[in-house]
Amino acid sequence: MRFADPAFQERLQDALNADEEFALESRWFDGSILLECGPERCWLKVYRGQVIDRLEFVPAFGYTFKLVGSEDAWRLLVSGERTFTDLATSGSRHCETLEQIVAGGGGYRPPEIGIEGNGIEAGRLHLAILRLAAVLAALGSTELAAAGR
Template identity: 40%
Template structure:
């Protein structure tokens, strides 16, 4: 089993997204990238027409459409809480959107599907690296 938030973990995670009709439907008109900053770890995902076509552990040269960032403790809470705390974490500024916030707002259903898939992939036996990286 790979460790969250490693590149290997997120590459496995793309298979969960591939199987999620809500994610694919909600992101079907998106041609861009999402950067997730989990503590000091960066994961960059290129999404085209509802499919993740590339995952890197650094931002690509041509940038990011938008970023969701926060301390590793908040990502751990997102993945392991009994209820989904994503909305609360945004409201309280614990997970922060930056970049093209208008685009992220347009894609909120797809982002929520991504979060649901993150929680599904995490399950009860997730291994989380301390400090956000391996």
């Protein structure tokens, strides 16, 4: 995901601000959400249901919570191969052998997309996060299609 690309950030901000459910779920949120993929970052300031600012770096006062995953994890979301809940939930559900399940920690295998930071706020914003994931997936798949991939 090209999180740091200003054009992508603009499209993401516009899409989130046009998403009725995201606006409703984040109506009483005054904080920031960081999206992270390797070195790429997209910091979103959300206030009363709208993304009111964005940056390609983390400001000195940090973020409320972040969604962090590898390039491959975000690709799985964008391609529709995995759902966000699957990617963001711990557990060994995609192993090829019983030995891999045990070696990876069974139900405690870390998720492909982590939700880190203020977990209470992230929990309260769970449905907004699901909408954010859906908007990201839609934007990402449009980009993939435009790139002929």
